Amino acid sequence: MERYTAGYLSNGVGYLLAPRIHAHVTHVDVFLRAGPRYEREAINGVTHYLEHLLVNPAYFRGALKKLWGALENQGATLGAWTGKEFLMLRIVVPAEAATKALDFARAMLEPARIRKADVEAERPVILDELMRRRYSAQQAFLIVEEALFRGGYGRPILGKEATVRELTYKEIKDWAERATAADSIRVVVSGSVGEGAIAGVERLGDLEKGEPLYDEGYVEVAPRFVAIPGDSPRVRLLLAFPGPGMNREDRFASEVLAYLSGAGLRSRIFQDLRQKRGLAYEVFGGSIHYENAGLLFFNVELARERLLDGFRVLIGSVRSISDLDLSSEDTTRAVEGLVMSLLQQTETAQVSQKLGMNWLHDNLFFPSREAMRYRRVSPADVRGIAEKYLKTETMAMAAVGVGAGELTEMMEVMQ
Template sequence: MGRPILGLRSTLKSLTRRDIKSYMSRRYSAESVFITATGNVNHTKLVRALSDSIGKIKRSGKAQVIKAPVATRSVKLVKRDLEQVHLCMGVPVPSMTDRKRFELYLINTMLGSGMSSKLFQEVREKRGLAYSVYSYLNLCKDAGSLVVYAGTSKESFGEVLTVVLNEFEKLATELTIEQLNHTKDQLKGGIVLALETTDARMMKIAKDEIYFGKSMPIKSLIKEIDRVKLEDVRKSIENYLSPDNITLAAIGGGMKKRDLPSVLK
């Protein structure tokens, strides 16, 4: 996390064939492989076929464990000659294996998931400040983040940030039990619909094995969502959506630090 996908110019220049082969032998080994299959599958035949092919992959011992980076609050504005300003505001949150993820699923759904979300309605529909605005969760095995993205004009850059921060605060103080229950129904319905295809179920099985070491039945996920209380969600909003936790990254033209809300300066 926090590293460029393509790497750095210096590291790419110094890479050798031996480096790449060494990395592959450490990372792409038998103990790191998870195989899942759904649909009209014969387990015995599948195991036999895999044993004759990828079953020959060598074991290399446990792969190196890299600790999650420690999140630090920062603001980075990158000036580029672009038509829009693209910004991301992120906060660190618990990992995929933490039970608080169910509170985060609900918070993300209310905040910026879909056309009925608070950010879409306030930033785009009511104020016309951005064409695209949404939030998303990035949950890994030992770390996580909740991120808000918006594409806006350089003139509206500061106002968008202010509106997003206001929505963070309003979500904590104005959330009602009726809104929470509606969001629970929306989230549960989305989970069921998302798993209608066989490939989606296959991916879920793989992720469950990687994160939890076992399959997580849909019914158990729905029960966990139903267990979440209003007070739990409010506390998580206050703890994680605090301005003290926010990291901002933006790229575009015409941005100035004086346009930032005071809590981000």
Template sequence: MYYESISKAMLENCMKVVVRKTNQSRNLSIGMFVNHGSKDETIHNNGISHFIEHMAFSHENMNVAAKQMVGDLLDNGARYEAYTGKEMTRCCITSQTSYSKDIIKALSNIVKFRDIPEERIKHERAIILQEADTYFASSKVKTELSERTLWGERSLGLFVIGNQENISRFTKEDIESRFQKYYTPSNTLMVIQGNVDPDEIINNIATEFDFWRNNKVSNPLPMLEVSPSVTGIGNSNRVNLTISFVGPSFRSRKKYAMAILSDILGDGLKSRLFLELREKRELVYSIYSYSLSYGLGGYLAIDLNCQKEKLDECFNVVMEIVKDIQGKGVTSEELERARASRITSTLQIPNDSVRHLNTTGRYALYNKDFFVDNEVFELMSITEEDVREIANEMCDESNMALSAVGTNSESLISLL
């Protein structure tokens, strides 16, 4: 007996297709995932992946046929999403199952991206510059600032949105040539999730994308050999501090131990950081931790907001808690609570069709299959010693980056 199944195919043009048949689903989600993001950029063209997403996947910028097809789907209740990340760009459409052929045809027309009008580039440039202003003035900047501090101005350390100077000078030729280079069948993955016949929908995709010829593509080699550093920006009476430790990549099984450690430290009302810094010492209002794993690398981050004069005390308490876990380990109660929370979150993924699709696509880009029960198995296999071991392996000053909004780098250096 089995609970989940995935069908895979490689089309003649080398585009990969993954179909997850979900009998209980009454909607259909189809996503196109392209192995192209800010990891493939340099400081000189940082932001071009995001600019391409705006030009290729924004409804108003599509060619006439694609615009009509996507518009018709939206009129009939479809949900449309486009997104650029560090490691990929995706375009996803969720609708009723009866619209499967329309979705596939629309996506096939979207990739017929060429000869974009200059006025559309000018218009979208203004929108992206507005987005950049909003982005750097919001809390969104915290995560990417911590990643910049971990990996420097390269690969995973580059901001997805890019810098405003680059955004202002990207040309029509820059955008179109970059699209032609990276948006190829062999660099693209199609993920379909719903109550569909795998063979039928794979054949439909093969027919609609038959025009798309493959070009040789070679993504740049990753460059992550940068030592973690310290970055502080702004000046305020309150500081948002992020303490980050370099950790295992997505491909490592140690990512599960890192996730459990993160939850024990700062996930929820019973986490060590919350109980000590907020409830006992009243030093902060907000404190939490999280872990992220990319294909190229991963990290654990502790995020807190405190008064500037309390920054030293907060940092020292955090490090004391980390060192306590390194020395004494965690309790069985902490492990069980964190594991149960992770499992609950994992079991919820299939209930959200878009999240499920994106998770399946992300795993597939790493040449892995996402199955809920496999994730539960991996979490159940984590022991107290695994958590203590990953804490000792990761949480060292030589492996630590500090970033903050509300104070300068010099004040952060003084914490060390």
């Protein structure tokens, strides 16, 4: 049974208590409404920069340092993650330390503690992280959203080298004050939730309200192809198509479509490229959903000499998905696969992130309700989504290891 306690403190901080039976630890997840969606081009990457400054113990001083030392002695762990529209801070502690963890969270959110020396000390670390990502296998995923969307959702989470180099102490400090304002904060306490956690949440009641971060309020799709040259014998292609946002009803049908066409050994893309023709080993697809936007993607790694053949089959497969003769059995198999994945998440710490991403937009996440909405999806719904979204004229592509000449030949395949 899914039982939550949710509400707002008088200053606007939203809290959500989500106990799990038999849990031994408490997860305190603090979500800040921030990220590239809210950043201007000139300060892109500032939220990720702030993440580094907030959670690095090297920058803890005074009471904050003492609080963390006490928690660390009890085995606590600290982590953080920046997304397109949030910054999440995670503290995991033994159940009896929940109040201390929330005291620590409150102290960690104090923007006045950020010093200019800390900003400069962290800058080369972030620049090195940018360089490391540039040469990682994730590169295609990092740039395909930039190729699909213009504006907030199209900006990279880490920012760009030029903006990271130019960000000033004042810009970062101002951003910290706005991102940590009370009405931009949602707290999720999950796992073992007792009276200590409830008392700890109230400690956040003295946070001040602030000016909300700028939000463009619309999503502009401006697809393009981006090629990153390389001389590796392997190339990676990531195709992306605009999709529905998190709270759209057709999001569920889009996830079923992504599952049928790109997830698992029986998916359409896998069968066409690997099983029938042996053109690729790694073939998969999926979908990503934010509050106001989403995307469906297909990821393929190919040998360079098979690039054009593989791309030709991939494009043909995508174009034919809307013509699939889906049976109720096909749809049911995909739906139940998604439901099983969803239910597995509810038994792990991942559920806290799901709760927080929804609660940040003042929505409650109920796995049973999500499962019910998946099970309403029909074959006709899936075909409708394919016809609506899987159009090559609105397709973006990130091609890693592909040169200009090869990209030109790929464009000819699209004709």
